[in-house]
Amino acid sequence: MSANRPFVLTIAGFDPTGGAGVLADAKTFEQHRVSGFAINTGNTIQTENVFYEMQWTDLTFVLKSLDKLFQNYTIKAVKIGIVPSLDYLKEIVFTVKRLSPKTKIVWDTVLKSTTEFNFMNIENQAILIEILEEIDLITPNYNEILQFSSVEKNPDVIAQELSKHCSILLKGGHNPDKIGVDYLYLGNKIFKLTPNNTLVFEKHGSGCVLSSAIAANIALEQDLKTACSNAKKYIETYLQSNQTKLGYHHV
Numbered sequence: 001m002s003a004n005r006p007f008v009l010t011i012a013g014f015d016p017t018g019g020a021g022v023l024a025d026a027k028t029f030e031q032h033r034v035s036g037f038a039i040n041t042g043n044t045i046q047t048e049n050v051f052y053e054m055q056w057t058d059l060t061f062v063l064k065s066l067d068k069l070f071q072n073y074t075i076k077a078v079k080i081g082i083v084p085s086l087d088y089l090k091e092i093v094f095t096v097k098r099l100s101p102k103t104k105i106v107w108d109t110v111l112k113s114t115t116e117f118n119f120m121n122i123e124n125q126a127i128l129i130e131i132l133e134e135i136d137l138i139t140p141n142y143n144e145i146l147q148f149s150s151v152e153k154n155p156d157v158i159a160q161e162l163s164k165h166c167s168i169l170l171k172g173g174h175n176p177d178k179i180g181v182d183y184l185y186l187g188n189k190i191f192k193l194t195p196n197n198t199l200v201f202e203k204h205g206s207g208c209v210l211s212s213a214i215a216a217n218i219a220l221e222q223d224l225k226t227a228c229s230n231a232k233k234y235i236e237t238y239l240q241s242n243q244t245k246l247g248y249h250h251v
Contacts, residue, residue: 006219007073009037010212011062011092012081012108019048019246020205025079025212027249028234032216037075039065041083048204048245056084063095070099076219077104079212086127093134104218107131108211109140111147122147132165137224139211141171159185169214169228171207184228191225193232200239203247210235 010025018024022038029036039062045052069075078096083089089107096103111122122128128148132138140148145155145162152158159168163185172181172195180195203209213234217227241248 005033005035006076007037008034008077008079008212008215008219009039009069009075010079010081010215011039011041011066012079012208013042013044013054014040015044015046015205017046017048017204017246019203020208021081024205024208025081028209028212029216031234031249032213032220034216034219036216037069037073039069041081041088059088059091063091066092066095066099070096075100075103077106077215079215080105080107081208081211082110086122086124086131090127090131093131097134104136104215105134106211106215106218107135107138108207109138109144109148110207111144129165132162135166136218137167137169137214137228138162139169139171139207139214141173141207142175145170156183159183160190163187167224171210173206182228182232184225186224193229196233196236197240200236201243201247202245203239204245206235206239206247209238209247209249 008029010022012025013021015021015023022040026036026038040057041062042054042056044054080092093105096105142155145158146153148162149158155170159170162168168185170183172178175181180198182193184191184193210231213231214227217230237250238247
């Protein structure tokens with residue numbers, strides 16, 4: 001057990017290609033020199049191009065694993081990926097906070113795959129707000145954040161409203177006006193994170209890599225703005241690593 005590396009946990013799905021999910025998170029954790037743990041929320045059958053099937057992990061099994069890990073380790077940050085429902089997510093979030101109130105939580109709001117397989121629908125706004133109150137950061141893109149409101153259609157307005165409950169990194173990969181420009185909503189402050197290079201190649205699982213990089217940086221005691229800025233640099237290098245949809249990780 002490393003004495004100088006903080007522990008970071010990913011709670012996400014298993015992608016056999018390693019481009020997304022817990023395998024991608026583990027690669028990212030290692031490159032950031034943190035000790036990475038993983039709990040699997042579900043097994044998938046997929047390639048980087050096609051999503052075929054999903055088999056969810058029983059929630060009781062996930063919660064038991066959480067209990068054992070937090071009994072034995074001081075986990076500084078948790079990244080959460082795909083989950084089947086808000087109720088499932090709420091149980092995970094509230095369990096983490098009960099076991100370790102100081103642990104920071106980043107939720108990568110993956111609501112559907114890039115091939116349009118739906119993982120979760122946001123139907124109960126009251127439960128959503130309960131969850132967000134316990135989370136430190138969510139990382140939706142411009143398409144995902146629209147699903148957080150049944151009325152409002154402006155992503156920036158939705159982000160400002162949600163930021164009353166937790167911090168928001170509105171990712172710019174689908175920004176219709178300024179491609180690659182992210183906006184970080186921290187309470188009543190908004191920070192613009194501009195890309196260093198927009199000549200990048202699309203990658204399967206890029207959102208997983210970004211959110212796990214942020215979680216790793218938070219565990220390394222970076223403030224949220226710095227953690228997001230440094231994670232953006234990391235993901236840009238990842239997106240430039242080759243021309244396929246499965247990227248290479250670099251320090």
